[in-house]
Amino acid sequence: MRFASSIFATALSAALAAPVSAQGVLVKIDGSSTVYPVTEAVAEEFQKAEKNAIKVTVGISGTGGGFKKFCRGETDISGASRPILKAEMDACAKEGITYYELPVAFDALTVVVNPKNTWLDRGITVEQLKRMWEPGAQGKVMRWNQIDPSWPDAPLKLFGAGADSGTFDYFTEAIVGKSKSSRGDFTASEDDNVLVQGVQRDANALGFFGYAYYAENKEKLKSVAVIEKAGRPAVKPDMTTVIDGSYQPLSRPIFIYVNAKAYGRAEVKKFVEYYMAHGAQLSKEVKYVPLPDRAYQINREHLAKGKKGTVFGGVAEVGVRIEDLLAREAKL
Amino acid sequence: MSAIAPSRTEVRRLIVRARRLDVLFVALGIVALGIGFATFVALFLDMLIDGWSRLRPEFFTQFPSRRAGQAGILSAWVGTLLVMIVTACVAVPLGVAAGIYLEEYAPKNWVTDLIEINITNLAGVPSIVYGLLALGLFVYAFGLGQSVQTAGLTLALLILPVVIVATREAIRSIPGMIREGAYAVGATRWQTVKDHIIPYSTPGILTGVIIGMSRAIGETAPIITIGALTFIAFLPPPPVTGDFPFLSFEWLSAPFTVMPIQMFNWTSRPDPAFHANAAAAGTILVFMTLAMNALAIWLRFRLRKNIKW
Numbered sequence: 001m002r003f004a005s006s007i008f009a010t011a012l013s014a015a016l017a018a019p020v021s022a023q024g025v026l027v028k029i030d031g032s033s034t035v036y037p038v039t040e041a042v043a044e045e046f047q048k049a050e051k052n053a054i055k056v057t058v059g060i061s062g063t064g065g066g067f068k069k070f071c072r073g074e075t076d077i078s079g080a081s082r083p084i085l086k087a088e089m090d091a092c093a094k095e096g097i098t099y100y101e102l103p104v105a106f107d108a109l110t111v112v113v114n115p116k117n118t119w120l121d122r123g124i125t126v127e128q129l130k131r132m133w134e135p136g137a138q139g140k141v142m143r144w145n146q147i148d149p150s151w152p153d154a155p156l157k158l159f160g161a162g163a164d165s166g167t168f169d170y171f172t173e174a175i176v177g178k179s180k181s182s183r184g185d186f187t188a189s190e191d192d193n194v195l196v197q198g199v200q201r202d203a204n205a206l207g208f209f210g211y212a213y214y215a216e217n218k219e220k221l222k223s224v225a226v227i228e229k230a231g232r233p234a235v236k237p238d239m240t241t242v243i244d245g246s247y248q249p250l251s252r253p254i255f256i257y258v259n260a261k262a263y264g265r266a267e268v269k270k271f272v273e274y275y276m277a278h279g280a281q282l283s284k285e286v287k288y289v290p291l292p293d294r295a296y297q298i299n300r301e302h303l304a305k306g307k308k309g310t311v312f313g314g315v316a317e318v319g320v321r322i323e324d325l326l327a328r329e330a331k332l
Numbered sequence: 333m334s335a336i337a338p339s340r341t342e343v344r345r346l347i348v349r350a351r352r353l354d355v356l357f358v359a360l361g362i363v364a365l366g367i368g369f370a371t372f373v374a375l376f377l378d379m380l381i382d383g384w385s386r387l388r389p390e391f392f393t394q395f396p397s398r399r400a401g402q403a404g405i406l407s408a409w410v411g412t413l414l415v416m417i418v419t420a421c422v423a424v425p426l427g428v429a430a431g432i433y434l435e436e437y438a439p440k441n442w443v444t445d446l447i448e449i450n451i452t453n454l455a456g457v458p459s460i461v462y463g464l465l466a467l468g469l470f471v472y473a474f475g476l477g478q479s480v481q482t483a484g485l486t487l488a489l490l491i492l493p494v495v496i497v498a499t500r501e502a503i504r505s506i507p508g509m510i511r512e513g514a515y516a517v518g519a520t521r522w523q524t525v526k527d528h529i530i531p532y533s534t535p536g537i538l539t540g541v542i543i544g545m546s547r548a549i550g551e552t553a554p555i556i557t558i559g560a561l562t563f564i565a566f567l568p569p570p571p572v573t574g575d576f577p578f579l580s581f582e583w584l585s586a587p588f589t590v591m592p593i594q595m596f597n598w599t600s601r602p603d604p605a606f607h608a609n610a611a612a613a614g615t616i617l618v619f620m621t622l623a624m625n626a627l628a629i630w631l632r633f634r635l636r637k638n639i640k641w
């Protein structure tokens with residue numbers, strides 16, 4: 001049993017040597033799964049550009065989970081699909097953590113139907129979506145013609161993001177008017193591919209998810225134009241309508257939050273600078289809507305002048321247009 | 333008398349009935365086995381076909397990427413391998429020692445009974461519970477961080493009950509006369525254990541270890557709980573270095589990812605091309621498990637040959 005005793009010795013010495021850690025230069029990032037594709041693309045290119053001298057890790061804990069780690073000082077950067085909330089601001093303040101809030105791209109929540117659906121070709125109003133999704137509709141609004149008599153007398157099959165996601169929070173806030181307030185009798189999944197398949201298989205289905213999932217499955221799904229209010233035009237989500245602010249209220253900015261103290265470290269500073277320089281091009285590549293150059297310029301100014309904190313005051317908001325966002329960020 | 337004894341025809345009928353039941357049971361057994369086996373083969377072939385286009389040498393040598401065609405599993409398989417090494421180094425000595433103690437040394441009283449019941453129960457505790465325990469204990473209380481060693485220790489805890497139970501079963505299968513013979517020629521308890529009990533129970537223990545490790549290699553929940561990463565494009569520092577003392581344990585505290593997490597991330601991507609990557613990674617994970625099992629069977633075969641009772 002010399003073999004067993006030798007592995008035991010190895011284990012023991014390993015345990016003793018364990019707490020020593022010298023990992024070199026490392027940038028730790030965590031947070032929202034919505035921001036992940038952009039950050040991942042930036043991290044990949046950044047490490048190539050730096051010839052792997054700076055290491056970057058990206059985790060997925062969700063916006064809320066990411067902020068928990070961020071406000072304990074465990075991560076340098078946190079991705080967020082919504083602005084930081086009051087409770088999270090307090091948690092950060094308690095630990096003495098200050099941060100830069102940097103919008104990096106826009107995402108458009110996309111309402112999709114089966115390609116066979118023709119009755120929504122002229123669009124759907126926010127009010128109709130509300131009647132479809134509000135908690136009161138549960139068990140009552142079960143057929144398409146209950147929303148609009150001109151629509152077919154066919155069962156209404158709904159697919160949506162799971163209740164733990166920021167996407168669900170945003171959609172309910174924007175459509176029903178209250179975050180997390182929704183009917184419960186729809187097919188919910190945290191895995192958007194399940195929703196894609198569900199809508200693809202059922203001619204009477206309607207679902208919603210991030211634009212990237214629609215963009216990758218354009219031949220299987222049809223996006224629906226959204227009418228914000230009566231009298232407004234029906235607008236389909238794409239790069240143009242999100243940038244000019246006409247796709248409302250389902251477009252939303254996504255952010256990274258950078259720990260101000262960590263930003264003092266050369267590697268974090270380099271990474272954030274790289275993010276601001278290449279974020280537009282890379283977010284477009286992963287099917288997000290890039291911000292105008294001016295936005296990244298404002299971000300750079302905030303970093304240079306040490307302008308920390310959030311411009312949202314800890315409240316969840318919907319329908320923030322790129323222009324509003326820039327005007328607000330500029331005032332910080 | 334002849335009224336009590338069954339007639340010849342009755343005996344015949346009984347035999348026919350018993351044989352029919354026998355055939356029926358064999359059929360039932362084959363059907364049960366077939367369902368399990370066919371399901372596995374169908375799933376595996378489906379995965380293999382989906383992932384076939386990605387099963388190229390580059391797949392093993394490339395880091396994850398946002399482009400499906402360039403994404404590989406280098407950091408994932410290295411992470412899985414390192415975590416498994418830590419798990420084995422911790423769980424095997426601890427589990428085997430605990431099993432031997434319980435079987436050979438422990439006094440038979442209510443404390444031992446209590447420990448035994450607990451170990452059996454622990455084998456059935458959901459893995460996420462171990463993840464939460466590890467998050468509080470290893471990550472925060474011991475400050476080991478979200479690292480290879482934390483993951484290895486967590487999975488070691490998870491499979492420890494399996495190893496202990498297997499060790500005890502293996503020891504129990506050794507005939508009592510072996511022990512008695514050793515004592516009869518004046519061997520101490522430790523000599524008996526060292527020269528007889530451990531060598532003879534090794535095949536059984538190995539089986540238990542492999543069952544445990546096969547469970548650990550596919551675990552996702554506890555690893556996510558302790559904070560394994562999704563995107564990591566570098567490897568932990570190598571264990572062998574050019575400078576004195578030539579060995580380095582820095583890799584233990586390095587951040588990491590493992591195969592199931594890489595797979596999970598790829599299945600949830602919008603771009604369908606990533607689903608082929610996930611299937612390919614799944615196929616490799618199955619092969620890793622099969623390789624571990626094959627190694628165990630080979631070791632068991634070799635060790636059994638040396639046993640001469």
